[in-house]
Amino acid sequence: MTVICRGIPWRLGAVGRILLLPVAVALTLVACSNNGNRGVTGSVGVGTGVALSTPGSITEIQVGTSVVVTASVTADVNNAGVTWSIAGSAQALGATLTDITATTATFNAPASAVGAVDATVSAVSVVNPTSVAAVTLIVLGAPVMNPTQLFPGNVNVPYGASITVAGGEPSFTWELAAGSNPVPPGITLDGSAAAIDALTGTPTAAGTYTFTVQATDALGRVVSQNITMVVLPEETCLLVGHFAYLFSGFRGGGPATDAGSITIDASGNVTGEHDVKDGHRTVTDEQLTANSTCTNISTNSGQITVRGASGALSYTFAVTPPDSSGNINSARLQLTGSGADSGSGQLTRVDDTAITAAPPIGNFAYGLLTVANQEPATVHTGSAGRFTTNSAGTISAGLTDSNATPALSAATLSGALSAPDSNGRGTATFTVGSNTSTLAYYIINAGKMYLEDMDPTVGSPRSTGLLSAQTGNVAGGSFDNGALASSPSILSVWGAFGSGTDPISVMSLGRLYNGDAANATLDAVLDTSDQDLDFAGVLYSAQKYTVEPGGRGTLSLSAPDVTTRYFVFYLDGVADGYLVENGSGSGNAGLLEAQYLPTGGVYPDTFPGLFVGGTQYAQTPGPIILTSQFTLSFGELSSTYTNGQFGVDPTTGRGFGSLTASGISGTDAALYIVSPTKFDVMTFGTFRVDGSIMWLIQN
Numbered sequence: 001m002t003v004i005c006r007g008i009p010w011r012l013g014a015v016g017r018i019l020l021l022p023v024a025v026a027l028t029l030v031a032c033s034n035n036g037n038r039g040v041t042g043s044v045g046v047g048t049g050v051a052l053s054t055p056g057s058i059t060e061i062q063v064g065t066s067v068v069v070t071a072s073v074t075a076d077v078n079n080a081g082v083t084w085s086i087a088g089s090a091q092a093l094g095a096t097l098t099d100i101t102a103t104t105a106t107f108n109a110p111a112s113a114v115g116a117v118d119a120t121v122s123a124v125s126v127v128n129p130t131s132v133a134a135v136t137l138i139v140l141g142a143p144v145m146n147p148t149q150l151f152p153g154n155v156n157v158p159y160g161a162s163i164t165v166a167g168g169e170p171s172f173t174w175e176l177a178a179g180s181n182p183v184p185p186g187i188t189l190d191g192s193a194a195a196i197d198a199l200t201g202t203p204t205a206a207g208t209y210t211f212t213v214q215a216t217d218a219l220g221r222v223v224s225q226n227i228t229m230v231v232l233p234e235e236t237c238l239l240v241g242h243f244a245y246l247f248s249g250f251r252g253g254g255p256a257t258d259a260g261s262i263t264i265d266a267s268g269n270v271t272g273e274h275d276v277k278d279g280h281r282t283v284t285d286e287q288l289t290a291n292s293t294c295t296n297i298s299t300n301s302g303q304i305t306v307r308g309a310s311g312a313l314s315y316t317f318a319v320t321p322p323d324s325s326g327n328i329n330s331a332r333l334q335l336t337g338s339g340a341d342s343g344s345g346q347l348t349r350v351d352d353t354a355i356t357a358a359p360p361i362g363n364f365a366y367g368l369l370t371v372a373n374q375e376p377a378t379v380h381t382g383s384a385g386r387f388t389t390n391s392a393g394t395i396s397a398g399l400t401d402s403n404a405t406p407a408l409s410a411a412t413l414s415g416a417l418s419a420p421d422s423n424g425r426g427t428a429t430f431t432v433g434s435n436t437s438t439l440a441y442y443i444i445n446a447g448k449m450y451l452e453d454m455d456p457t458v459g460s461p462r463s464t465g466l467l468s469a470q471t472g473n474v475a476g477g478s479f480d481n482g483a484l485a486s487s488p489s490i491l492s493v494w495g496a497f498g499s500g501t502d503p504i505s506v507m508s509l510g511r512l513y514n515g516d517a518a519n520a521t522l523d524a525v526l527d528t529s530d531q532d533l534d535f536a537g538v539l540y541s542a543q544k545y546t547v548e549p550g551g552r553g554t555l556s557l558s559a560p561d562v563t564t565r566y567f568v569f570y571l572d573g574v575a576d577g578y579l580v581e582n583g584s585g586s587g588n589a590g591l592l593e594a595q596y597l598p599t600g601g602v603y604p605d606t607f608p609g610l611f612v613g614g615t616q617y618a619q620t621p622g623p624i625i626l627t628s629q630f631t632l633s634f635g636e637l638s639s640t641y642t643n644g645q646f647g648v649d650p651t652t653g654r655g656f657g658s659l660t661a662s663g664i665s666g667t668d669a670a671l672y673i674v675s676p677t678k679f680d681v682m683t684f685g686t687f688r689v690d691g692s693i694m695w696l697i698q699n
């Protein structure tokens with residue numbers, strides 16, 4: 001019986017200890033069978049002294065078969081070996097470990113699996129329990145079709161989509177089932193020997209088409225699925241309506257920002273306004289000229305060009321799947337231009353009912369990420385705060401924290417918000433002491449706005465961020481320690497440590513959980529990429545925090561062998577908000593996002609549907625990623641040009657593994673499930689390659 005292989009790395013650790021991520025990683029999988037290797041050859045894992053291997057690098061096996069997993073441990077002079085454990089959905093069906101020794105264990109696949117189920121085999125060094133490695137083994141049962149979600153097509157626009165089978169025995173034969181309706185005119189079912197096939201071509205006729213695709217595996221088992229594909233009439237642009245967008249990145253090698261509010265009509269004409277800032281100019285409230293356009297490129301991607309008197313900016317975009325009404329509500333952006341132009345952003349449909357003749361009224365929190373100067377000597381800083389506004393837009397009860405020089409701690413903030421114009425653009429003036437900053441805001445909806453600093457001084461810092469309404473978490477709309485205790489929270493941090501060119505940028509992703517409101521403590525796990533020395537899975541136990549009624553809070557994270565990190569945050573809701581990292585050399589700032597609680601308390605490693613992914617808040621000129629269609633199945637991220645493999649902890653939603661992008665060497669990466677429609681992914685930096693944080697979104 002033929003087997004195929006896919007390696008999925010995993011990361012575990014002991015509470016209060018640091019798990020270092022060395023350059024040489026731990027799960028080594030080499031050549032596979034003639035049916036191909038779905039994984040990555042060579043070193044694909046993570047680890048701190050434990051390496052796992054299987055004969056032929058097999059990590060996918062058929063039901064009722066077995067495979068030996070072998071562990072090797074560095075610095076194990078007495079050959080103490082490892083302790084073994086198994087977890088995952090296959091275990092519930094009867095998967096076991098037998099013939100266990102200090103260095104080997106036999107994984108026995110259950111006989112009853114249908115489709116594909118997974119089990120994670122973990123090995124912990126006896127000599128040093130912080131040295132851990134694990135591999136996720138996929139058990140392949142009788143084949144089943146995975147649910148297929150298709151973006152709608154458009155006449156005369158190139159199209160591509162995938163159909164997949166879980167389980168089964170390669171090779172596969174793909175075809176339309178007997179009696180099936182044909183695929184849409186211009187579209188072809190490609191045919192494949194693998195468990196994935198493609199619908200490709202250029203549709204030539206609008207309509208709704210239902211057809212039946214079937215796949216037959218090497219054992220003659222047939223599975224089929226009815227698929228409906230909608231082909232819309234030829235359109236100039238996938239995006240029609242009113243949208244706000246925010247871009248941050250680099251032009252000419254230096255930091256740049258662009259925020260705007262645009263309306264796209266059915267002919268692809270773009271009207272509206274934007275604010276642009278780079279190291280050489282500040283263009284405030286520029287009206288777009290008549291030759292601003294939006295055009296389609298392929299299935300769910302296109303290009304927007306915004307033009308004003310100062311020049312043009314072009315963005316490639318990838319839209320998220322349409323809602324139940326057929327509306328596309330968001331997209332990822334990537335700047336296109338010369339080799340010195342790079343960056344990314346987000347675009348969101350505007351709720352026009354939120355645009356009124358009066359300034360925004362209520363309680364608000366905000367966060368800003370700032371990059372100043374030109375490469376290579378950029379300066380990264382951040383700020384966060386909160387305030388209340390009245391019907392005149394006057395700010396009261398304002399507080400702000402910043403790690404710029406000089407640093408601010410709970411400083412008094414005053415100023416005002418202007419009334420928005422018809423596009424939803426207004427200004428915010430923030431005054432702290434003798435310093436006043438002018439920012440543009442763009443309304444997305446009643447609860448959220450994009451922010452961009454518009455200080456006209458040439459070479460002044462470039463800042464982008466968000467302004468959002470505070471909802472509170474107790475009666476009366478105020479906050480207390482329960483705000484971080486009632487839900488886990490995903491922490492994202494962008495910035496840099498130190499100065500000069502090495503390291504250029506620093507990223508952190510983490511999770512706050514087990515909040516205890518009565519004792520004001522919580523636990524945390526943090527992954528940090530700082531280019532020369534990456535820290536993976538640092539675990540913190542019973543960390544102290546505070547939350548004030550206005551939503552301002554403090555948090556310190558301290559663990560053995562690592563520098564204590566200090567944060568100030570401002571909440572806009574339960575476990576949501578903006579944060580600034582304090583301390584010598586830190587210019588870091590970021591977000592808190594409430595993590596959803598899954599049914600039964602188990603975070604899956606497989607999610608239905610398509611995701612759109614892209615770099616968020618690019619801190620260095622590259623590499624910048626924009627991927628129009630991602631899937632996550634059994635911890636494997638799949639797309640045309642970017643792929644990753646993660647072992648996902650079912651109790652936390654944290655995954656650890658590797659990410660490979662076309663033209664970019666593979667790097668270790670961490671994944672955090674924020675919700676069923678959003679994942680945060682961070683790549684770890686290696687020498688002269690910067691880490692980055694990517695958002696994968698579905699709406």
